Amino acid sequence: MRSIAVRTEYRVAEALDAVSFENFYRAQADRVYRSLAVALADPQLAREAADEGMTRAYARWRKVGALDNPGGWVFRVGLNWATSRWRKLRRERFIPAEAVADAGPSAAGVIAAQVALARLSLAYRTVIVCRVLLDLSTAETAAVLGLPEGTVKSRLARGLAALRAELTEEVHP
Template sequence: MASAEQQFDEFYRRHYAIVAAQIALFLGDRAEAEDIAQEAFCRAWNRWSQVSGYDNPAGWVHTVSHRLAISRWRRLRTALTHRLRHRSEVVPPPDPGRVDLVSALATLPDAQRRVVVLHYLADLGVDEIAAREGVPVGTVKSWLHRGRTRLATALDQREGATQ
């Protein structure tokens, strides 16, 4: 008499290809069907002492595989519906002036860029910037002056190039 493992191996050899093919026809995806068929047979193996006693163990595996396929199909449909409903809005292109400003800021030395951004974009005072950077107030004022001068020159050059 064959062991339970041998019986299951024979059962698997006889029925796996049929189950996988039927699920592939149902889903239209061979790889997904093979995964589902494997899952159904794993579940059959976990319950083999019970399933092997059924009149039609192959019918049980077919039923489980179809239920798994339907469940995956529903999850995919739900995900697709969610994705379509929450499609991101079309974002307008960036303002050319902003692009020019960002490009001009990138040309500044790091210290000048930091103080210009902290002062004009983060609305920090010169004293706060000096404390944050760990430098004297006069240094911050100097960096701001140099940074503004360089930005003005860079932006004037960009404006002249686009006209």
Template sequence: MVVPTTSPRPTASPHADADGFEAFYRAHVDRIYRALAVTLRRDELAHEAVDEAMARAYAKWQVVGTLDNPAGWVFRVGLNWATSWWRKLRRETPPVDGGHPVPDGMPTGALLALAALPIPQRAVITCRILLDLSTAETAEALGLTEGTVKSRLSRGLAALRTQLSIEE
């Protein structure tokens, strides 16, 4: 039997990964929750979405932690999870009037105008404004091209301006 003369290469400590995730979680969970709450228009759904997305980020932290924008990844995963939840809800209980289920406690003012936008435009606006992501980071997080991000942002902001000027 041959005994190796060198010690095995040191590996990264699992505690170092956990500490890195914990710092990321504390720094970003509130911002991501707020962005999802505005995008989804439901606080409880946003809580569940951010919890699910953070759990998935923790499970894949060795990969997610090396991304240029892990917060954008978590936002996208939360948004995808919530979209799947809405689809499941619609399949199980189709609305009587043919529209989308209306969330309780609809917001007023600017949030109501934002809530009236289609989800793709709301997602881009929340990434760019609430999460303060660049156009490139938003495109990467949402799986879009930069041109699509710019277009959705422009159209969404124009719709908000129109809606808010009508209210005033």
């Protein structure tokens, strides 16, 4: 009789975990994808990375769901997966400068910002994405990326300075 009660309790816990993960997925999937798309400068790779991160979160949901920031965990897992894939394929992606010239005036500023962000190193882009798009604190960004807080502050300052310089150069050649 005890084994039936244990199995029933386990099934109830699994059902609650599934509902909890489903709520998390609905709330965070698009945000994680958009953040990865900006960080990676490749929407297709970002979609795959976000899906991979979510799949791994689901497989470990009891542990991941208990974290302070499960969305940050999924972002980091997706970022690690994409970085590994890049290393395996040994390729780099750039947004061509012609894309800015071909866009209309209202879209040109957005595309210029995307181009400037894509030209930053992945280290700077990921910190900027975590702080600006994911709205994580310095401590949360450090935890998600596995970096000291000082490194996060330094990369943020340098990355934003490079971004400003690039965008100023685009406006005033």
